[in-house]
Amino acid sequence: MNVAAxxxxxxxxxxxxxxxxxxxxxxAIDCFWPSERRSHxxxxxxxxxxxxxxxxxxxxxxxxxxxxxxxxxxxYSTFFTGIFIVGTTITTLLSIGYTSRMxxxxxxxxxxxxxxxxxxxxxxxxxxxxxxxxxLETLSISLYILAGIQRQRAASIEASLKYFxxxxxxxxxxxxxxxxxxxATGSLDLxxxxxxxxxxxxxxxxxxxxxxxxxxxxxxxxxxxxPFHVWTxxxxxxxxxxxxxxxxxGAKAAGFGAFVRVFxxxxxxxxxxxxxxxxxxxxxxxxxxxxMAIAQTNIKRLLAYSSIAxxxxxxxxxxxxxxxxxxxxxxxxLVYTFMNLGAFGVVLVLGRQDEEVLAIDDFxxxxxRAPALAAAMALFMFALAGIPPTAGFVGKFYIFSxxxxxxxxxxxxxxxxASLVSVYYYFRVVVVMYFMEPAGEIPLAPRSAPATVALxxxxxxxxxxxxxxxPFITAASRSLVAVLF
Amino acid sequence: MxxxxxxxxxxxxxxxxxxxxxxxxxxxxxxxxxxxxxxLNAVNLTxxxxxxxxxxxxxxxxxxxxxxxxAAEAVVGLAIIISVFRLRESVDVDxxxxxxx
Numbered sequence: 001m002n003v004a005a006x007x008x009x010x011x012x013x014x015x016x017x018x019x020x021x022x023x024x025x026x027x028a029i030d031c032f033w034p035s036e037r038r039s040h041x042x043x044x045x046x047x048x049x050x051x052x053x054x055x056x057x058x059x060x061x062x063x064x065x066x067x068x069x070x071x072x073x074x075x076y077s078t079f080f081t082g083i084f085i086v087g088t089t090i091t092t093l094l095s096i097g098y099t100s101r102m103x104x105x106x107x108x109x110x111x112x113x114x115x116x117x118x119x120x121x122x123x124x125x126x127x128x129x130x131x132x133x134x135x136l137e138t139l140s141i142s143l144y145i146l147a148g149i150q151r152q153r154a155a156s157i158e159a160s161l162k163y164f165x166x167x168x169x170x171x172x173x174x175x176x177x178x179x180x181x182x183x184a185t186g187s188l189d190l191x192x193x194x195x196x197x198x199x200x201x202x203x204x205x206x207x208x209x210x211x212x213x214x215x216x217x218x219x220x221x222x223x224x225x226x227p228f229h230v231w232t233x234x235x236x237x238x239x240x241x242x243x244x245x246x247x248x249x250g251a252k253a254a255g256f257g258a259f260v261r262v263f264x265x266x267x268x269x270x271x272x273x274x275x276x277x278x279x280x281x282x283x284x285x286x287x288x289x290x291x292m293a294i295a296q297t298n299i300k301r302l303l304a305y306s307s308i309a310x311x312x313x314x315x316x317x318x319x320x321x322x323x324x325x326x327x328x329x330x331x332x333x334l335v336y337t338f339m340n341l342g343a344f345g346v347v348l349v350l351g352r353q354d355e356e357v358l359a360i361d362d363f364x365x366x367x368x369r370a371p372a373l374a375a376a377m378a379l380f381m382f383a384l385a386g387i388p389p390t391a392g393f394v395g396k397f398y399i400f401s402x403x404x405x406x407x408x409x410x411x412x413x414x415x416x417x418a419s420l421v422s423v424y425y426y427f428r429v430v431v432v433m434y435f436m437e438p439a440g441e442i443p444l445a446p447r448s449a450p451a452t453v454a455l456x457x458x459x460x461x462x463x464x465x466x467x468x469x470x471p472f473i474t475a476a477s478r479s480l481v482a483v484l485f
Numbered sequence: 486m487x488x489x490x491x492x493x494x495x496x497x498x499x500x501x502x503x504x505x506x507x508x509x510x511x512x513x514x515x516x517x518x519x520x521x522x523x524x525l526n527a528v529n530l531t532x533x534x535x536x537x538x539x540x541x542x543x544x545x546x547x548x549x550x551x552x553x554x555x556a557a558e559a560v561v562g563l564a565i566i567i568s569v570f571r572l573r574e575s576v577d578v579d580x581x582x583x584x585x586x
Contacts, residue, residue: 130547137554144561151568158581160565165517165578168558169508172524175551176501179528179544183494183535188543 174218
């Protein structure tokens with residue numbers, strides 16, 4: 001180990017540093033200048049996110065492993081960093097009215113959102129399994145607290161406990177997998193692992209395969225694939241809606257960021273062994289996610305199962321294991337961030353004083369009472385279902401064409417059929433909004449300007465990515481140029 | 486008899502399995518949490534054994550990170566369990582049934 005070889009690049013971890021500093025500033029402001037309303041903390045958070053987004057922008061094109069090969073700064077990690085920060089920004093804007101309504105308008109809320117984002121960035125930038133593990137835990141521990149931040153509400157704290165116990169359980173599996181992989185390859189550095197896997201002798205292969213399988217369980221849990229999904233609906237339903245929105249996009253994207261780097265890139269030489277497993281995982285996730293979603297009457301549970309199904313589509317792209325497949329993962333996660341945050345955003349702004357509108361039937365008549373909101377919800381539902389000209393269609397198109405090009409025609413067919421099933425339950429929401437008579441008055445929350453801005457951004461991005469996808473697809477595929485260390 | 490790598494791996498595998506079984510069969514949130522800690526320590530043993538086997542420091546290094554993370558997890562986890570107890574006067578996970586599965 002050569003100490004002189006450790007190259008420190010503060011610019012490379014600029015977004016990470018800026019977000020951490022913002023979180024500390026938020027906590028300090030609340031400590032030294034306490035006030036009744038805390039929406040100013042949200043604006044500080046948003047400002048920090050925008051500065052970090054600028055820093056991320058400047059990293060585009062960089063290609064270096066820094067901090068003694070613990071962190072890698074490449075287009076792949078920069079693309080993911082961008083997704084995370086955009087997700088956090090939109091979540092914070094959506095939270096502004098909601099948090100004060102639900103009594104969770106606290107400095108910790110914003111600080112934890114930022115720390116969770118720091119964890120996500122560490123996962124995407126990790127070149128060493130230590131960094132990836134630390135990022136995973138930074139993210140998870142922040143989310144355990146956020147899920148239970150309404151600690152007077154039984155549902156919230158119960159969701160938090162479930163998420164914590166199952167999350168820690170799966171982290172232990174992930175860690176054991178890392179330990180066995182380390183044992184088989186002699187290194188924690190992803191590049192060294194790739195090299196060692198290429199020349200693994202027969203004797204240490206079983207060890208390696210068990211290790212990889214255990215890591216698969218850990219990642220499968222974090223991104224909510226069947227059969228590691230049982231926590232998802234409960235946690236998504238119980239957690240405050242803004243936290244659910246954040247979790248459903250950020251934690252999933254971060255999980256895939258590390259998942260793809262470890263499996264599709266670092267363990268590429270081993271792909272004949274894990275492709276079949278991922279194939280099964282993808283089919284089970286798409287089918288179970290979509291079928292279970294049909295029976296849901298609660299919008300948050302519906303979106304939870306839909307997010308499981310979407311994880312399945314992304315795994316399809318991973319199975320394809322080609323450059324096209326991996327770049328469609330990146331593009332899809334970007335699209336998914338906007339459309340899913342938008343859908344949760346509409347749920348967020350409905351409902352008033354600590355009472356939420358969560359039954360799908362309560363959306364009846366929304367088309368007349370709040371036309372703009374209903375139109376936005378319809379747009380997000382169309383996008384999630386994958387109807388052109390929304391971004392969801394382009395994303396799914398790329399994923400399934402990657403699968404077909406990779407020779408997985410059967411998988412692509414199952415995927416298309418599964419997303420046909422999904423059209424049913426997404427459209428039901430639209431039908432309820434426009435064609436059903438409301439049973440009673442739907443409580444509408446007082447309009448919150450920042451939340452409106454966030455919804456407009458999400459809706460505009462969902463449309464723009466669908467109509468003009470090419471610059472983003474180019475960016476996604478350029479993320480993979482020389483991604484191999 | 487010399488104690489070699491295989492012995493360490495066997496012991497850590499047994500410890501890990503005990504932890505898994507504990508999580509599966511016990512219903513008290515604190516005991517489940519202790520079982521998870523047991524799993525993490527089994528992993529630590531594996532890391533130390535492999536670190537010695539490979540003559541690299543990475544294994545020992547990772548153990549420190551695992552311990553730090555386990556401590557952070559304990560802080561948050563116990564706080565969550567206390568909050569649950571305040572609301573429910575019970576930490577039995579079978580009584581966590583607000584949601585249908």
